[in-house]
Amino acid sequence: MARIVSFIATALAWLVISFAPAQAKVTISISCSSLGVELELCQEGANEWAKQTGNAVKLVATPPDAQERLALYQQLLAAGSADIDVFQIDVVWPGTLATHFIDLKQYIPAEELKDHFTTLLTNDTVDGKLVAAPFFVDAGLLYYRKDLLDKHGLKPPRDWAELTQTAKAVLDAERSSNGKLQGFVWQGRAYEGLTCNSIEWVASFGGGSIVETDGKISINNPQAAAAITLAKGWIGTISPEGVLNYAEEDARGVFQSGNAVFMRNWPYAWALANAPDSPVKGKVGIALLPQGSGSGARHAAALGGQDLAVSKYSANPKEAADLVRYLTSAEEQKRRAIKGSFNPTRKSLYGDQELLSALPFLKDFEAVLESAVARPSTVTGAKYNRVSSEYVRAVHNTLTGKGTAEENLANLEKALERVSRGGRW
Structure with missing residues (x-):
C-alpha cells in the first residue's frame, strides 16, 4: 500500500x-x-x-x-x-x-x-x-472557424476529402497573415484518444469497429486501411507534425488560440471556446464529423x-x-x-x-x-485495454511512417487473435 x-x-x-x-x-x-x-x-x-x-x-x-x-x-x-x-x-x-x-x-x-x-x-x-x-x-464533434469559412465562401465539409480540400484552401489564403495557422488538429498521441479518433475514420469508411459484437476481429480490411492512410496524409500538410503528440487539451489550445481551421474534440470544448476570454468566442461552429468514401460511407462519432x-x-x-x-x-x-x-x-x-x-x-x-x-469494450470485456493498446500501436505506427496501413492492420489482426485466443473473448 x-x-x-x-x-x-x-x-x-x-x-x-x-x-x-x-x-x-x-x-x-x-x-x-x-x-x-x-x-x-x-x-x-x-x-x-x-x-x-x-x-x-x-x-x-x-x-x-x-x-x-x-x-x-x-x-x-x-x-x-x-x-x-x-x-x-x-x-x-x-x-x-x-x-x-x-x-x-x-x-x-x-x-x-x-x-x-x-x-x-x-x-x-x-x-x-x-x-x-x-x-x-x-x-466526437467537428469544430470549425465559421468566420474563416464564411470569409472564403466555404461550407462545413460533408466528407473527409472535402475537409482536406477546405483546410488547404483556407491555409493557402490565410498563412501570409497567420503563419501559425493549421488546417486540422485532433488527438494523435498513442493513447485512448487516438483509438476514438481513428475508430471514427474507420467506421466512416465502412471499415467496422475493430471487433464486432459477435467477437469477430474485423479491422484488417481495405476500408480501414484507406481511412488510416488518408489520415497519414494530413500529417505535415493540414495537420502539424506535433499532432502525433496531441491529446484533447493540446488540440483545444491550438484551436482556441485562433490557430486552427478545424478541430476534432468532445463537447466540453464548446463552453471553453466561447468563454469571455476566448480569442475565438462567437467564431466557432459545430458539425457532424465528415463521412468517408465508398459504399459503406457514413458519419461516425466515437461514443x-x-x-x-x-x-x-x-x-x-x-x-x-x-x-x-x-x-x-x-x-x-x-x-x-x-x-x-x-x-x-x-x-x-x-x-x-x-x-x-x-x-x-x-x-x-x-x-x-x-x-x-462504440468501442468494442463490451464484447472484449476485461481484455479491452489490451485490444485498444494493440490497435493504437498499429494506427500510430502507420501515422509515423512505420509500415503501411495494410501491413500494420495485418499484424494487428494476428495480435488480436492471440489476445482473444482465436476469437474466444
Missing part, C-alpha cells in the same frame, strides 16, 4: 481539495478528471451535496490521460484500498473494473434510473449489476462519456452512493451542461429550453448519438 501511495504522490501529483462542514458526519472521497473544467464542476457539485447532507467531501484530481488514470485505479482497487469511495470512470471501463464496484440499484430508485438513455444503463450493467451510473455522454462508481472497499457505501445519485441527478446534470457543456445522460433534459438556449448544438446531439460508434 505504501508503494501505491508513493506512486500517487510523486508520479501523478494528485491534487486534493476538501470541503468539510462543522461536525461532518462522514467524509467521502471522490476522484474527478482534471480535463478542462471537469475538476471545478465536480468540486462545486460535491461541495453542494456536502452542504445539503452535513457530510464532508475530499476531491482527488486524477490525470486527464485515460490510460494513466486506469492504471492508477487498477493499482488502488487491486490493493483493496479504501482511499477513494467514488470513482469517475470512462464508459469503456465497467467491464474491466466491475468486480470492485457495488450494485447501485440497491441505492438509486428504479424510477430515477429510467430517465437515463437505455444504451448507457446497458453499458454500465455487468452480470445484472449496475456497477456505475451515467455522469455525462460524449461523442464516449463518463460514469460514477462506488468502490466495494468504501467504508461508507450508502453515503457514497447518495453522492453519486446527487451528481447524476437531472438538476446537477443541467448545471454542468450549461456551465461546462457536458451533455446530459437524462432524456428529460433534451427538451429543456434553458439548456437548448445555452447549448444550441444540443438539439442535434441525439442525431450525433445515433451515428455514434
